[in-house]
Amino acid sequence: MELKTPLYDAHVKAGGKIVEFGGYLLPVQYETGVIKEHMAVRTQAGLFDVSHMGEVLCEGKDALANLNQILTNDFTNMVDGQARYSPMCNEHGGTVDDLIVYKKSDEHYFIVVNAANKDKDYQWMLRHQFGEVTFKDVSSEYAQLALQGPKAMEILKKMTSEENIPEKYYHAVFDAEVAGIPCIVSKTGYTGEDGVELYLASEKAEEMWDTLLEAGKEEGLVPCGLGARDTLRMEAAMPLYGHEMNDDITPLETGLKFAVKMAKNDFIGKSALEEKGTPSIKRIGLKVTGRGIIREHQDVYAGDRKIGHTTSGTHCPYLGYPIAMALVDADSVEIGDTVEADVRGRRVAAEVVALPFYKREK
Structure with a gap:
């Protein structure tokens, strides 16, 4: 329902x-x-209206230790009122979800998770909690x-x-x-x-x-x-769960290295990320130069070689042209290269461009 x-x-x-x-x-x-x-x-x-997003409270003496173990980012040096973005990995290094943690005080954190993953995320936190901590779904x-x-x-x-x-x-x-x-x-x-x-x-x-x-x-x-x-x-090239990341795609593969603190003692998925080594795939931006709009789940080619697939794509009103993001082989293309996407059996040309596509002037 x-x-x-x-x-x-x-x-x-x-x-x-x-x-x-x-x-x-x-x-x-x-x-x-x-x-x-x-x-x-x-x-x-x-x-x-983003009221469909989920909210979880994390409270107790071991709240910080739990967050540092369950999430890839490091929350140790946060000040009260600060927010920090983080992926949450499974044991294989894949992404359970991405979320935002707010620090209210040393033993009180407010976590915001994606709507479709709310129940999955909450159960994951409960399954992996330890010590003196409570997670409470207050969505x-x-x-x-x-x-x-x-x-x-x-x-x-x-x-x-x-x-x-x-x-x-x-x-x-x-x-x-x-x-x-x-x-x-x-x-x-x-x-x-x-x-x-x-x-x-x-x-x-x-x-x-x-x-x-x-x-x-x-x-x-x-x-x-x-x-x-x-x-x-x-x-703005912001990743969306289920598109640019999922249970099989690691945060490092989709370009979220800034939020994965490998220097931390440990976190769920750390050893798997270490074993995988340098990511074999990467997220790229595509500016469509051919005729048509490139959507998600479309194969991307460099010449005759299939190098990956698109994860999101649309015509962007402000930029005035179609764009897409794709996950491709890490060594396949660089910024400025030309690729093609297979759009229902027709090849549509695109240029590899830097992300984000749009950045507001400060």
Whole structure:
């Protein structure tokens, strides 16, 4: 049975086209359409319902030791309010999921996991916990809204005071208030733009949603669906679980070396990653130069040699051309090389380009 986020009725009322995603009924787009929603986030601001994401509390004397064992990143030197991205590996080095950990205090961490993997992730944490620690799934208690775009902070400042807004990227204010509603304000996002993600009580979600949209009218704030969320993250070359990584693909193979701390004493999957050695595959960016759009699961060729397959692909509204990401043999191509993708029996040419495709000007 599909689940509904606390904002389901608001999406229907606003003309959202509802689809199933990660077990939830969510808007893929509104009447404005994906292109206008995408462009609003790149040039003004967009508001997303990401309440389908999962939240897990990790608490206790051994909370830090558990996180360092279960996840590939190192959480030892975090300050209160800091957030850190990390893959979570299985014993073979494959990726169980990727997630974000927030430190509230030495014995209190707040973990945000992907919607489709929420139950899998939670069970994985419970199976591997040790010592004095508790993991608690609190997903049903939280709604999550993402306010993203160059005008996002202007809108937020109308609704709250400076002390409720994190100064740095990947930091959060835990006991904040926006429009009088208690929430966690996190300077994070999945669009490649400036902005925040707000975590708040489920029953307050609709009030926050309406208040934000009203406050952002002058700045051109629009509600955005899953379609724009995907095209935006693709332009920013942000990996998506089930596409650029899965239970068989390691974080090192998909270019997440920055979040895998091999110098740590130990973590689940470390010995497997050591045994594998230098990754034999890598993630690359493709700018389509031929006619057509390259989607996921399409074979990639360098000349007559098949070198890998695409993991995500679409036409990107802001860039104005189609792009794709692919996993290919590590030694097969370099930036500037030309490859072809097999699109339903027809070869479509593309150039290997540096990632990310889009980077906002600071």
